Amino acid sequence: MKLAYWMYAGPAHIGTLRVVSSFKNVHAVMHAPIGDDYFNVMRSMLERERNFTPVTTSILDRHVLARGSQEKVIENIVKKDKQEKPDLILLTPTCTSSILQEDLKSFVERASQNTNSDILLADLNHYRINEFQAADRTLEQIISFYMEKNYKQNKEKLNKTKEPSVNLLGIFTLGFHHQHDCREIYRILKDLKININQIIPEKSLVTELYKIKQAWFNIVPYREIGLMAAEYLKKEHNMPYVSVTPMGLIGTATWIKQISNLVKKIDNEFNLIDYEKYIDKQTRYISQAAWFSRSIDCQNLTGKRALVFGDSTHAVAITKILVQEMGINVCSAGTYCLQDADWFREQVQGFCDNVLITEDHTQVSNIIAEMEPAAIFGTQMERHVGKRLDIPCGVISPPIHIQNFTLGYKPFFGYEGANQIADLVYNSFTLGMEDHLLEIFGGHDVKTVITKILSTDQELIWNNDALKELQKIPGFVRNRVKRSTEKFARSRNINEITIEVMYAAKEEADDQNNKN
Amino acid sequence: MYKNKDITIKESFECETGNYHTFCPISCVSWLYQKISDSFFLVIGTKTCGYFLQNSLGVMIFAEPRYAMAELEEADISAKLYDFDELKRLCSQIQQDRNPSLIVWIGTCTTEIIKMDLESMAPKIEELIGIPILVARANGLDYAFTQGEDTVLSAIAQRCPKYEPKNINLSFLSFKNNKNKISLQQKNSHIHPPLVLFGSLSNTIVQQLTLELKNQGIQVSGWLPETRYEELPELGPGVFVCGVNPFLSRTATTLMRRRKCQLIGAPFPIGPDGTRAWIEKICKVFNVIPNNLDKREQKIWNSLQDYISLIKNKSLFFMGDNLLEISLARFLIRCGMIVYEIGIPYMDKRFQASELKLLEQTCKDMKVLIPRIVEKPDNYNQIQRIKSLKPDLVVTGLAHSNPLEARGITTKWSVEFTFAQIHGFSNARDILELITRPLRRNNHLKDLGWSTLIVE
Numbered sequence: 001m002k003l004a005y006w007m008y009a010g011p012a013h014i015g016t017l018r019v020v021s022s023f024k025n026v027h028a029v030m031h032a033p034i035g036d037d038y039f040n041v042m043r044s045m046l047e048r049e050r051n052f053t054p055v056t057t058s059i060l061d062r063h064v065l066a067r068g069s070q071e072k073v074i075e076n077i078v079k080k081d082k083q084e085k086p087d088l089i090l091l092t093p094t095c096t097s098s099i100l101q102e103d104l105k106s107f108v109e110r111a112s113q114n115t116n117s118d119i120l121l122a123d124l125n126h127y128r129i130n131e132f133q134a135a136d137r138t139l140e141q142i143i144s145f146y147m148e149k150n151y152k153q154n155k156e157k158l159n160k161t162k163e164p165s166v167n168l169l170g171i172f173t174l175g176f177h178h179q180h181d182c183r184e185i186y187r188i189l190k191d192l193k194i195n196i197n198q199i200i201p202e203k204s205l206v207t208e209l210y211k212i213k214q215a216w217f218n219i220v221p222y223r224e225i226g227l228m229a230a231e232y233l234k235k236e237h238n239m240p241y242v243s244v245t246p247m248g249l250i251g252t253a254t255w256i257k258q259i260s261n262l263v264k265k266i267d268n269e270f271n272l273i274d275y276e277k278y279i280d281k282q283t284r285y286i287s288q289a290a291w292f293s294r295s296i297d298c299q300n301l302t303g304k305r306a307l308v309f310g311d312s313t314h315a316v317a318i319t320k321i322l323v324q325e326m327g328i329n330v331c332s333a334g335t336y337c338l339q340d341a342d343w344f345r346e347q348v349q350g351f352c353d354n355v356l357i358t359e360d361h362t363q364v365s366n367i368i369a370e371m372e373p374a375a376i377f378g379t380q381m382e383r384h385v386g387k388r389l390d391i392p393c394g395v396i397s398p399p400i401h402i403q404n405f406t407l408g409y410k411p412f413f414g415y416e417g418a419n420q421i422a423d424l425v426y427n428s429f430t431l432g433m434e435d436h437l438l439e440i441f442g443g444h445d446v447k448t449v450i451t452k453i454l455s456t457d458q459e460l461i462w463n464n465d466a467l468k469e470l471q472k473i474p475g476f477v478r479n480r481v482k483r484s485t486e487k488f489a490r491s492r493n494i495n496e497i498t499i500e501v502m503y504a505a506k507e508e509a510d511d512q513n514n515k516n
Numbered sequence: 517m518y519k520n521k522d523i524t525i526k527e528s529f530e531c532e533t534g535n536y537h538t539f540c541p542i543s544c545v546s547w548l549y550q551k552i553s554d555s556f557f558l559v560i561g562t563k564t565c566g567y568f569l570q571n572s573l574g575v576m577i578f579a580e581p582r583y584a585m586a587e588l589e590e591a592d593i594s595a596k597l598y599d600f601d602e603l604k605r606l607c608s609q610i611q612q613d614r615n616p617s618l619i620v621w622i623g624t625c626t627t628e629i630i631k632m633d634l635e636s637m638a639p640k641i642e643e644l645i646g647i648p649i650l651v652a653r654a655n656g657l658d659y660a661f662t663q664g665e666d667t668v669l670s671a672i673a674q675r676c677p678k679y680e681p682k683n684i685n686l687s688f689l690s691f692k693n694n695k696n697k698i699s700l701q702q703k704n705s706h707i708h709p710p711l712v713l714f715g716s717l718s719n720t721i722v723q724q725l726t727l728e729l730k731n732q733g734i735q736v737s738g739w740l741p742e743t744r745y746e747e748l749p750e751l752g753p754g755v756f757v758c759g760v761n762p763f764l765s766r767t768a769t770t771l772m773r774r775r776k777c778q779l780i781g782a783p784f785p786i787g788p789d790g791t792r793a794w795i796e797k798i799c800k801v802f803n804v805i806p807n808n809l810d811k812r813e814q815k816i817w818n819s820l821q822d823y824i825s826l827i828k829n830k831s832l833f834f835m836g837d838n839l840l841e842i843s844l845a846r847f848l849i850r851c852g853m854i855v856y857e858i859g860i861p862y863m864d865k866r867f868q869a870s871e872l873k874l875l876e877q878t879c880k881d882m883k884v885l886i887p888r889i890v891e892k893p894d895n896y897n898q899i900q901r902i903k904s905l906k907p908d909l910v911v912t913g914l915a916h917s918n919p920l921e922a923r924g925i926t927t928k929w930s931v932e933f934t935f936a937q938i939h940g941f942s943n944a945r946d947i948l949e950l951i952t953r954p955l956r957r958n959n960h961l962k963d964l965g966w967s968t969l970i971v972e
Contacts, residue, residue: 001589001605032564033657034656034659034660036656037915038539045914051922057537060625060657061658062658094562096629099626127562127589
């Protein structure tokens, strides 16, 4: 047993449901007790989805416990088949119902005799894998099912498209800015004169999945979801894939290069646009991000300390952008994707002082409290930690709230994404005038750490004069000055803070800054 | 038009498949940990339970709540770990970190299925760590949403101190015919048998309802639950109890059978009509003639006129997910609405008997048909009915709200009724504020020409 207050990645069935409900005309039947269908609320609220979420629960109650759920599950599947006429119904248990160890496979077989839809069982161990792994696995399962089905039915042999084309794997519902990223990818590919054959699973039809093979190769922009399917298609159907994330100017350039190289490798004759020229033009003139980091305003970012935490895709990409493209010092880069820990370490090696791999949000917040970065780039949880510690935070990764499902166009990918990220970073740091005020009052990052835990209790007393002095400091830096003074006082075992203590604290901070 | 034959309330009950959406009953920890301020709630379940809690409670999770998951891992499920030791370890840790006066274990579906014997482990661990441990099986196999509170209160009821009858001066009975009724009622407040109200309400509402009864000369001797564990009321033979929420049938049963209390079956104090009937019933049991109640109710109705004019003759459909549906429907019918269907997860006809009777009477008074009451509804069927009936307002959960709105059907999110203050005379306005909000909003937008936002 584990004492847990919060988790970064959801349970397995959430991942499965995200994949299933992204397809068009596919229905999921959950084998679960009342209340486990909370996914429907999330989709309806967070995505502000206009359609009913195609997920029904075959309710597991006391009655079912006594008799087994066989008839009920089969009945519910057959009923859904009649009501909605989906192409595919996928049966998924949850953590709870998977313990019953019922022979769901045989239910699926029996149900499929009476339905027009295809019936599949989500093939997962709910206690070993999380939301992302389950989504990855389910996507592979559905794709491989339809590729094999087509093979068996011996449908017409499909040729590759004449013009270069790609499949986009892993764009789906409740994803972090997926819709916007998808549009940005489409724009760049269009510039490169590459067509998109299929976007999977978002709004695609399972009955069309066999046409995957028409594309020249696959693109997997997010590491968490789609790699398994891409691997399967590579192994079984000889389709190469690109798994670079097109985030940041350098990332996007690498992505474009890899794509262009693949196109050339497949058809050397094809008259591809000069991608080097394209990248150069986009980077230097079209995108604002490169110019932004050269502009004098951005000089103040140099050497600022930031902490990055999130899923592996976003945390790696943001770390690299901060370090390579903006000259920011990443004091710690971390991920909660334990399954991808090795890849993560390898990627951020040399870009940060410290690597953090954990699923425990209290550990992350303690490290933030200890390191006191000038800004955090993390999930909603880090945003709240930042609020408590008075450290600004930009949200760069799920888990997210409704405010991260923006109505406006906010991609993280490509050249427009680079602009968005630059804005996010710039707005997260305290800059310009504010920065100078901090200098004056010595409120800068202090290297020594007194309190290591996230705690607000203190027995320090501010005397009246000091309080008055504190009030004179502009509101937006006041808290920081207050904290650094208190930190100084604690280190000297001073209980009462006077004006003298305040200035002593400031002087020491100046000393520190000079030494650095 | 929806055909509903002239039927009695008995005939209007139906039961469907139970394929409906509602919150898991473990959600009760979110309001109970705030209500019982020295408690700690430990939900013993899986990642699924934890994910539900953290998402449904949103921002609350960031405020270091006094609840946590004991997350079962594969080794727990396969009994490789000894659950007694595991729970002991976690509870000692909670004791060290938070030092609560009470730990409530919330049993979930998983603990039911693997048959974890929480009830027999709790007393042993309680003895080891010295903090009372209660067990409430608020699982989705047996219960829906608000019924979670019912299981917790029923567990707490068994821990309330025992009531020892004091020598009551019975001489007051001789005053019964005294002409001076006011002085009699003042006296009454000290001499009627103890009255304990059950149901978790915000402290303001507790105050308001207590005061409302005090005005009738009735003294509330305690609430189940109180804000602190040590302040729980005394229970035992001779104590009268009365519920304030329609989903507390299990607690009522425990109070009657285990604690030998006497249950006052009354409609629930939701809406001015319900509040009045509730007070009247309590007064009747204690032989008190209600004072000024008529006027009080009328005054509230008068103050609601602006809202009532907005909903009069509008039609309403409850999909059903929190068991407040009967009381809300009864109040809204009194306001002049036409209710097509009352979906409800579970219907205890005995505990809600008075409420059902009031509903029947209300329908008669307002000259409308008794709505069909659908227990364990099937959301798919309901949506077909909604599509053909086109009600002016659908009260439903968040899973269906947005899709219905996109189809031009106005909805009110049902969960808000469980978190808003809706009890007593003074809060009737809050119910109408909630009910009319979507109507008022859509009134503003109605001329824009985009009420349906989907191609079907």
